[in-house]
Amino acid sequence: xxxxxxVNAEEGKQELVITREFELPVELLFKAYIExxxxxxxxxxxxxxxxxxxxxxxxxxxxxxxxxVVLKTNGVIHEFVPNEKITRTFxxxxxxxxxxxxxxxxxxxxxxxxxxxxHVVYKSVELRNQMLRMPFAQGINMAYNRLQDxxxxxxxxxx
Amino acid sequence: MNLRxxxxxxxxxxxxxxxxLLVATQAMTAGAIASNFDTARPTVSKHLQILTECxxxxxxxxxxxxxxxxxxxxxxxIADFIEPFRNMWDDRFNKLEDLMKNYKPKD
Numbered sequence: 001x002x003x004x005x006x007v008n009a010e011e012g013k014q015e016l017v018i019t020r021e022f023e024l025p026v027e028l029l030f031k032a033y034i035e036x037x038x039x040x041x042x043x044x045x046x047x048x049x050x051x052x053x054x055x056x057x058x059x060x061x062x063x064x065x066x067x068x069v070v071l072k073t074n075g076v077i078h079e080f081v082p083n084e085k086i087t088r089t090f091x092x093x094x095x096x097x098x099x100x101x102x103x104x105x106x107x108x109x110x111x112x113x114x115x116x117x118x119h120v121v122y123k124s125v126e127l128r129n130q131m132l133r134m135p136f137a138q139g140i141n142m143a144y145n146r147l148q149d150x151x152x153x154x155x156x157x158x159x
Numbered sequence: 160m161n162l163r164x165x166x167x168x169x170x171x172x173x174x175x176x177x178x179x180l181l182v183a184t185q186a187m188t189a190g191a192i193a194s195n196f197d198t199a200r201p202t203v204s205k206h207l208q209i210l211t212e213c214x215x216x217x218x219x220x221x222x223x224x225x226x227x228x229x230x231x232x233x234x235x236x237i238a239d240f241i242e243p244f245r246n247m248w249d250d251r252f253n254k255l256e257d258l259m260k261n262y263k264p265k266d
Contacts, residue, residue: 005249006245020252022256022259031259031262032259038262041258042252043251116252131244135244
């Protein structure tokens with residue numbers, strides 16, 4: 001299946017652009033960003049606070065399947081124009097990663113389709129690359145942990 | 160053990176990148192690889208060790224000689240390192256699209 005989401009991360013730049021076209025009217029796409037119960041479902045996070053307005057702030061909390069909080073994120077909203085744009089900051093609490101700036105643009109294509117452009121600016125090129133690698137590193141760690149599981153099971157069988 | 164740092168630190172070094180290019184077309188012995196560099200032989204050995212530890216290189220015994228060759232699988236993983244990031248967002252957006260297609264206003 002073709003991936004609809006595109007990530008453009010040019011070499012040597014401290015920013016990246018994520019674009020995606022949706023089979024949704026722009027109003028519904030925008031709603032998915034402002035209704036807390038919906039954000040929770042597709043982002044897989046708990047919404048503690050989401051003030052969708054200029055000078056508002058937001059706070060999310062992500063837990064592992066056991067219920068332990070693994071990540072807290074927060075930020076403030078700088079621009080808020082319904083069905084058009086949200087400009088906000090994004091910060092991961094208790095991590096060495098500094099705040100990042102996100103420009104979200106919502107665009108009507110037809111009455112039933114829309115496009116999202118997410119332009120993210122990082123403090124440095126290195127930090128952008130680290131953020132890009134994070135899911136990759138998690139993938140490697142997961143593969144490694146699985147391998148360890150298998151190895152430890154083999155040990156049990158042979159001992 | 161920090162696999163992530165190892166792999167990316169490994170390819171961040173220009174000498175190590177040059178080694179990967181050298182063995183991309185043919186398997187080579189440590190001596191043959193070292194002859195391409197001005198650096199001391201032990202330095203090259205250290206680079207080979209790092210590249211082997213993070214699985215970018217594979218060793219193969221051929222008679223008395225140990226040959227090094229590229230592990231294309233690992234190289235592909237690195238070339239594709241943006242993919243997991245894109246997949247993460249693609250999964251989220253697919254979920255968003257499904258949710259909103261079935262969206263019923265509360266009132």
